[in-house]
Amino acid sequence: xxxxxxxxxxxxxCTAHALATDGHEVVVYDRRSSVAExxxxxxxxxxxxxxxEPGTHTISTGLGLSRHELGWLWQRRKxxxxxxxxxxxxxxxxxxxxxxxERQRDLMQRHNITIEQQDGLMLLFRSAQDAALSQPRLDTLxxxxxxxxxxxxxxxxxxxxxxNNDTPLHSAAYLPGDSAGNCRQFAVALKGMxxxxxxxxxxASDVAPLQRRAPTCLTVTTPTTPPTPALHDAVVIxxxxxxxxxxxxxxxKVPVAKVRGHAISAQVREPLNTPHSAVxxxxxxxxxxxxxxxxxxxxxxxxxxxxxxxxxxxxQTLYRVLHDxxxxxxxxxQSVQIWHGEQATTLDGLPMLGPxxxxxxxxxxxxxxxxxxxxxxCAEVLADLVAGRTPxxxxxPFSPGRWx
Ligand SMILES: Cc1cc2nc3c(=O)[nH]c(=O)nc-3n(C[C@H](O)[C@H](O)[C@H](O)COP(=O)(O)OP(=O)(O)OC[C@H]3O[C@@H](n4cnc5c(N)ncnc54)[C@H](O)[C@@H]3O)c2cc1C
Numbered sequence: 001x002x003x004x005x006x007x008x009x010x011x012x013x014c015t016a017h018a019l020a021t022d023g024h025e026v027v028v029y030d031r032r033s034s035v036a037e038x039x040x041x042x043x044x045x046x047x048x049x050x051x052x053e054p055g056t057h058t059i060s061t062g063l064g065l066s067r068h069e070l071g072w073l074w075q076r077r078k079x080x081x082x083x084x085x086x087x088x089x090x091x092x093x094x095x096x097x098x099x100x101x102e103r104q105r106d107l108m109q110r111h112n113i114t115i116e117q118q119d120g121l122m123l124l125f126r127s128a129q130d131a132a133l134s135q136p137r138l139d140t141l142x143x144x145x146x147x148x149x150x151x152x153x154x155x156x157x158x159x160x161x162x163x164n165n166d167t168p169l170h171s172a173a174y175l176p177g178d179s180a181g182n183c184r185q186f187a188v189a190l191k192g193m194x195x196x197x198x199x200x201x202x203x204a205s206d207v208a209p210l211q212r213r214a215p216t217c218l219t220v221t222t223p224t225t226p227p228t229p230a231l232h233d234a235v236v237i238x239x240x241x242x243x244x245x246x247x248x249x250x251x252x253k254v255p256v257a258k259v260r261g262h263a264i265s266a267q268v269r270e271p272l273n274t275p276h277s278a279v280x281x282x283x284x285x286x287x288x289x290x291x292x293x294x295x296x297x298x299x300x301x302x303x304x305x306x307x308x309x310x311x312x313x314x315x316q317t318l319y320r321v322l323h324d325x326x327x328x329x330x331x332x333x334q335s336v337q338i339w340h341g342e343q344a345t346t347l348d349g350l351p352m353l354g355p356x357x358x359x360x361x362x363x364x365x366x367x368x369x370x371x372x373x374x375x376x377x378c379a380e381v382l383a384d385l386v387a388g389r390t391p392x393x394x395x396x397p398f399s400p401g402r403w404x
Contacts, residue, residue, distance in 0.1 A: 003386070004029060004218055004232040006207050006246065007239035010040040010372055011364050013187045014379035015238050017107075017194040022383050026199045027232070029220060031206040036187035039240050042263040042339040043372050044287035044298035046278060047104065048178030049097040050121050050146050052370045053137070054081060054089035055349020058285075058301065059259055065304040068244075072257040072347070073303065079347040079403075087140045089350060092397040093370065094144045096351075099393050100377025104186075107376060111193045115185040116292035120277030121178035122151070122160060124325070125170045130282050138173055149174045162273045167324040180278035180289040183372040209249045210235070216360040236362045236382065241344040243365045250358050255403060256366050258342040262314040263298035264322075265291065265337040266330035273329040286321040295330040297322045301343075301369070311340055343368050353378050353398040354385055362386065363400045 001024050005016045008030035016028045032038065061073065081089040107113065125131035138148050156172035157163050191201060208219040208227060218230045237243050241258040268274055274295055279288040286299030299321070300314035315338055322330065346352060346366035351374060356363055364382050367374050377393070384391040 001025070001233040001386075002027075004216070004230065004235045006218070006235065006237055007038075008032070008035040008191070008201060008203065009038045009238065009240055010036055010183050010187045010375040011240065011367065011378065012238035013190050013194065014375045015236055015364055015382055016199045017190050017197070018379040018383035019236070019386065020194055020197040020199045022387055024386075026194075027230070028199060028201045029205045029207050029218070030201070030203050033204045035191045035201070035203075036184040039341045039343055039371060040183050040187055041341060042265060042296065042298070042337065043183045043341070044263065045118075045180035045183060045289045045291055045296065045372065046121065046178070046280070046287055047181050047183070047373045048101060048121060048175065049094050049144070049373070050141055050148070050175035050178040051280070052090075052093050052097045052373050053349070054086060054093055055345060055368055059303050060301065061303045069257055069303050072255060075255060076347045081348055087136055089348060089397070090137065090140050091144060092394070093350060094141070094146070095393040096377045096381070096398070097370070097373050098144070099380075100374050103376035103380050107190070111189070113186065113189040113193070115189065116182040118180045118278050118290045119176075121175040121180070121280060122156065122275070122277050123173045123175070123280045123282055124156065125172060126168060126281070126283045127170050131171050134173070134282055141175075147175060147177050149176070160276055160279070162275065162326055162329065164325055164327055174277070178278070180287070180291075182291050207246065209246050210361065212249055212251070215250055215358050234360045234362060234386065236364055238364045240365055240367075240371070241342040243344065243363070247356075250356075250361065252356050252358060252361070253403075254352065254363070254365065254400075255347045256344045256352075257303060259345040259368070260302045260311065260314070261298065261300040261341050261343055261369070262311060262318060263296055263339045263341070264315060264318050264332075265294045265296045265339070266332050267334065268293055268295055269328060269331045273326060275326060275329075279325065281321050281325065284317055284321050286318060288322060288325060295322070295326070343371070347403070351378060351398050352400040353381060354395055354400055356400050357404070
């Protein structure tokens with residue numbers, strides 16, 4: 001089949017590669033001039049099953065919520081899994097994330113892809129309350145076969161020798177099998193591989209909202225060409241937070257909101273002062289990872305565009321968390337890259353993966369804060385569904401039609 005993939009973030013690149021592996025003729029469209037320039041640009045990099053969660057617990061809301069965002073928040077309050085339900089949702093996500101990690105490792109080995117990586121994940125609990133709140137999640141991870149080692153504060157400080165002794169720490173958990181990796185670097189490498197397999201990347205190409213009478217005929221505009229029709233047999237929507245306007249004319253309602261997060265990246269000042277493994281501050285929900293010669297601190301979950309200072313406050317939190325745990329690790333007084341990204345977040349925190357009710361239109365969106373960790377698994381599941389094969393994980397919980 002001739003298949004269009006809309007969006008060349010980590011989801012679109014992995015999806016294009018998986019479809020090309022099945023022998024499809026694939027064209028990827030993205031309005032930006034390079035791959036992974038949207039939400040996939042400067043992620044925290046955490047890509048193991050121990051990181052994934054069905055949605056974020058807390059989304060801070062500022063002023064200026066749109067009607068869509070207010071409606072989404074209201075619906076989310078009702079539909080977000082809570083208590084035991086949340087653990088069930090986590091189990092579903094874990095199956096997908098575990099499969100995703102396997103596929104990522106296999107691809108890296110098969111195609112000789114190397115990226116900046118860091119092994120192991122240390123979860124830090126500042127208080128007894130944080131530790132207790134995380135317990136059901138850690139139990140679910142263990143039940144799923146994820147190695148989770150309880151660590152005392154004293155041992156955590158020995159394992160992470162550079163950690164600031166002045167910051168109170170109640171306890172920690174170490175996940176030796178988890179890891180962090182450079183998402184954008186992976187996307188660029190896989191794009192190269194996909195290109196050699198015949199995938200065409202049409203970058204700087206904006207796709208207009210799909211049309212009801214011919215949903216798989218895209219209207220594509222580039223800086224040098226007027227709107228031009230491009231006919232395909234099928235279309236896979238991988239454009240993350242921008243999916244809503246694209247699908248609206250088809251009557252496809254995607255309950256996805258743009259939740260903003262932030263990242264700062266700075267050159268390592270002294271390697272000995274950086275964390276040994278990737279670190280997650282469970283109180284502030286902030287990750288600290290070593291990405292090659294840089295240290296990256298990422299986190300935040302904000303809805304609403306009316307508060308001009310919200311992004312600033314989010315970035316200040318990142319600096320504070322870095323200073324709390326690893327002061328002096330990065331050159332924060334010199335050329336720090338500050339980045340804001342929009343995560344497409346669904347009501348229940350699970351992705352929308354599979355066929356829509358419009359023939360020929362498939363969805364792979366709504367990965368929230370887990371898009372890098374789920375990318376390869378979702379891509380292969382989608383290729384399985386397109387081919388009529390049964391995927392290795394239960395996809396019913398991710399069905400795009402689950403709200404209809
Ligand atoms: C601060 C932060 C930290 C994060 N940390 C992690 C982490 O540690 N681990 C993890 O797993 N996930 C993390 N995430 C989440 C992850 O970044 C996202 O889930 C993931 O990048 C989504 O990828 P995507 O390809 O679906 O979307 P995107 O990367 O946003 O790609 C969508 C693409 O579609 C294109 N597009 C949109 N509309 C159109 C159109 N009409 N025509 C043409 N092109 C279009 C855009 O230009 C864009 O390139 C983080 C997110 C943020 C913001």
